[in-house]
Amino acid sequence: MQPHTEIDSTRSAAIALAERFWGWEIPVYLFLGGLVAGLMLAVSAAVILIGRDRITRAMKLGLLGAPVLLSIGMGALFLDLTYKLHVFRFYTTLELSAPMSLGSWVLLLVYPVQIALVIAMPVEELVPWLDRVPAIGRAREIAAAHVTKLAWAGVGLGVALGIYTGVLLSATVARPLWSSGALGFLFLASGSSTGVAALMFAEEDHEALGWLGRADLGLIAFELAVLLLWIVGLMTQGPLYREAAALLLSGPWAPAFLGMVVFGGLIVPAALEGLALRGRALHSRLVPALVIAGGLLLRFVIVYAGQEVGFVAG
């Protein structure tokens, strides 16, 4: 039995009153980063696997939306900075040990590849606009000639961006809930499944909806497996890690995590999609809506709950 311990500190009152150091901006940024990674990965993989000629309008819209969503995410990150005038400092150095620095540079690489993919495979309405500028027309020809190479770059950068959103948290030593290498793969799986879900939301081609549904089912299964691995990893470490896991399993975050993320955001949409793929139900936009909402909530739960358990006792 542990001896009874009482801790009093100069800063006990300050700790009790302290707010979270990361608010809504970080989970929104991590969610949008993952979603964009998923969109890039899904469309790039489709280009490689089925060829650019079978890329659907929804996929082209996904490509077009990706840089916009990424910019909104980066806007949220900018809002989070408490010393905003120094934002340029991210790009005056490359700190190899800091995931946030590596991620900043990855984001700079992501934009040109996304734009090249957009102009290589634009939605029809965009074509007249692009052709008005001769330089863009030439760029389109070059991008279209190298679309497979661009797709491979999209796969690589999508994986890097998706993993980065999780590694950003797991690299911090001080938060037991985040202290797991599984988090990078969890966020990659979640980002990929939300990216595919976003495409399903806009997809009208029945055949493509079938591929996307099967891909999303696989990604959800992978995400559930990594979630289990992460929780088991925490439960088998020290007492502080078990305390962190308990926040999600039986503590104040359990209803949101188990009920809305795991059940409502993964198991229910997987079951509905499974029925739709077997022809026992119609493809419904409810499935991607649940996956996307679950992905957003997953980031909020992990970022918020992670800040509630640390090593500091006083």
Added chain:
Amino acid sequence: MRRVMVIDARRCVGCEACVVACKTENHVPDGAYRDWVVQETRGEYPSLELTIQSQRCNHCSNAPCVANCPTGASHYRGDGTVQVDRDKCTGCRACIASCPYGARYVAPEGHVEKCTLCVHRLDRGKPTACEEVCPTSAIATGDRGDRGSVVALRLRRGTASVVTPEAGTEPNVSYVR
């Protein structure tokens, strides 16, 4: 030179003079602390044990705040201490997320601050503000490599421990008993 702080926990009476001196010396804002005193009582009455520690940034040799700082604002100084360059700080708070000791806070101006080990005083040959006011001389700062220094002597003679060793950060603030 490897600057370290060694605190003799047997001498500390928990008067919090170190906290007040630090706040005054470094203009620490309301609600924030660069050092603080933790009193831990263990056991069941009448068999009780009281530990008092004046805690602060541990100026770790393997500092996660330095590793995770995206701009190099958190860095190691030549003497081994961990410092924050406010001109490089963006206020992203990755360092706050990374510090197992909760030693950092956001200044009203937006950058992150923490204990500097009063290097502005040490460089002028003066002791840290907390060390100067400590009425029982519990706090000592010095070069670990100097065998004749108080810190080296305390580390040789006492049983040294650090806060939260399981974090693996290799703290340079030790407590001897």
